[in-house]
Amino acid sequence: MSRISTNQFFDTNLYGMQLAGTRMLRAQSELITQKKLQNASDNPSGAVQVLRTNQTIGEYDQFLRTITTVRSRLEVTDTVLGNFGNAIIRARELAVQMGNGALNASARQGIAKEAEAILLSMQALANSVDPDGARMFAGFKTETAPVAFTGVTRNGVSSRDWTYEGDTEVRLTSITEARNDFPTTITGERIFFSGYDPATGAATDSIFATMQKLVDVGNGGLAAGESIADAIGDILGRIQTFSDQAFTARADIGARLVEIDATENATENSKLSLLKLKSEIEDVDISEAITRFTQQQTVLEAARGSYARIQDLSLFKFL
């Protein structure tokens, strides 16, 4: 029979109570914080995984914020291009009207007035600013109105020369780790102009020059030897070209919006699965923790009960 000293009785009991108490406190603190990871030493690889997951979630959040900004910018661009398309449709109608041989000069002048109004509204659309106050079709020259004119006299009437003042730079951003060249802008020179030479800054033609010609024709400014029918035929052909360009640009923006929606979905999904992973690592399993808490409570009560009995046992009581 092994000998037991009195200190051992007390120590063993005390140790048992302390152990149960510590475990109970641990379960309690897990329940209060809702986290099973309390210290890095509990599960270092888990803690690092949580840290990394948090970092990746932070990056995804950044991408999602970028996506929101970019989408609103593209949607504004889409609206502007939509309005521009409407203006072109009206411009074509006016050109067809102008070509009606039954019209007299004053009737053509009336049409020219509307055509000029449409021309100026087209310029305003091409010079639109985005929510940040940047000229959306000016490339990097966001503080310069990209479409400008200078007044001239042509074929005996007061006319305008139209120029592109922006550049050809498209602004790019990262919307995922891999897609770091997503274009967020479209430059005016490829929508409104044709034959643009970045070196000289000159273009061979533009929707504005086309519309200007329509206005000039209405005001009687025909080139030498040109009939109204010829002029209108030329104008209608050029309107079609720029209508196609504007349509292509809008389709491009639409495709980007589709990409950005798909990217947003994918990013949201990845973020969700990361949140789930993180939760699996660090979040407490409530029913398990409550069971553990109750279990340790029972152990603690038993330890206290047995301590009370044991400390009551002494030979001295019987002497």
Next chain:
Amino acid sequence: MTAGIINSGLSGLFSNQVQLETAGHNLANATVDGYHRQRVVLATQESLPRGGFFVGRGVDVQTVERVVDRFIEAQVQEAKSEEAYLDILQQQVNQIASLLQDGGEALTSSMQAFFGGFTQLAGAPTSQPQRQLILSTGSALAGAFGTMQRRLDIIRDSLDNGLSSAITQLDDAATNLARINVLIVEQGQTSTTGASPDLLDSRDRLIARIGTLINTSTLIRSDGTASVQIADGRTLVEGGRAARVSAQPSETSPSDLTLYLEIGGVTTRITESKVTRGTLGGLFEMRRETLEYTEAQMGRLALSVAAEVNELHKSGFDLQGDAGTDIFLFDENQANNTAETILSQSGLFSNATTYSETAGRRVQSSTQNEGTAQIRYSIPVDPIVSDGTQLNNVRQVTGDSYSIVYRDDGDGTVNVGDFTVTTLAAGREVQLSAASFTAGPGNGGRLDFEGIRLLIDDVTRLQPADAFEVRPTAGFAGLMKLGISDPRDIAAAQDLVGGAVRPGDGRNAQALADLQRAGRIGSTDTNDASTFTEAFSEIAGTVGVQAESAKLRGNAQTALVRQLTDQQQSLSGVNLDEEAASLLRFQQAYQASAKLIAIAGTLLQSILEI
């Protein structure tokens, strides 16, 4: 005849009285820590011949001794020494692990906010609010690094306090043990059975106390005195003499406190790596493996973030069309953008021709050096090409700390063969090539390795075995600050057109935003390298594993200590019931002996009455 009976009775009375006193002593000391129960050793007195036979004469008390098993005692002491080491290690490493976990949240989120700000700025390069945001998030990022370093400083302070206090306790215990040794010898001279059990308990308590502070090897001499050797085998206590121990600045790294031992007027340093147990073992290990590691690696991370952001920022142009400047600086940064540019700090010089006094934790000269050469170091931001080899670049900085030893290889000139560079933590020898050493300017010399440029002011003043320690990135996290204050100075644009930036050019801002996801640390190959946040996770992970390991080892050790203490107590602890039974037994025996004397008296009376 009656004389024999009285004698037996008296011896019984006396021995039982001693038994009762001893039982009482045991009862009184039952809960005293380190008390071993005592027992009376009895021997039957030699019987006397009477005619043809022998008659017994009673009992003799030989001695009162401790019930003790030396073997178990030594095991318990050793286990407790290891437990004390693991306890303090666990407690201290946990502090840093929690710091990295809690402070890490702040650091990584401010890093994300800072780089995220560049993404927003790329979308609106001229936006003043977005530019201002970069400045405030940049300042918050430098602040998060700074906060972490300040908390590490606080941990270092408390560690120094812990070291001083443990060393004072060790000194006290050693002095007391020497005093007890003297008493043991004195008592041994006046008694036939050596020193008292209680004095031996005092001796063993002090031995155990010393064991919880440092690793020891103890020998109990035949006269009962204890001889204690510590750590690297040097004697702490021998007979009545105790060496004085003190906490003093280390000679190789004077800003660290370490353990010194003075014997016979000569003070020598105890090699820290030989202190493997007890509180001191835990504190030294934590400082060496965890605190120094964390300080150096956090410093390296701060350095990398600053250097990479600055490099990219300088390649762009701000709103005024000026090239970007350093976004982050370290205090006393020298901003001249030459090959010699360094991220400098207090006490270090900014270029190879200017020298200043060596000071601080990052560069230390051994106090044992016979030569008077001074060294400094710099971390060149731009690559230095020498003999066609690219020697230095911030990306080569490992975050290790180095010991540099000069040894004359006897070839008549100072060159790379005269230096040995090893890392302080792992003792890895750094490979140096002939191109690593450049002579000049003047009598000076430069040693380039792992992104560090070491500058020696005068190689002719080096003596063999001169040693230096360099902790290139230690504490850098605490020095980081913002280098620009005007939001317009942020270089968001990538190029100039016609001498001006275009307001929509946010390409450099986008490149800076993408830097967050680029591998920049741990390898010069960007595919193998870690991102900033990954590098931070690696630091937190390493310290987390250290904390877990200390915890698991600590738990196992506590169980072992419990088991051994149980064995020890089972043998040497007092059982109150047992003593109660003894009280009854010896009380009855005492009464019986008294009765014997009474009977002897009656017998004598009977004879006298005849």
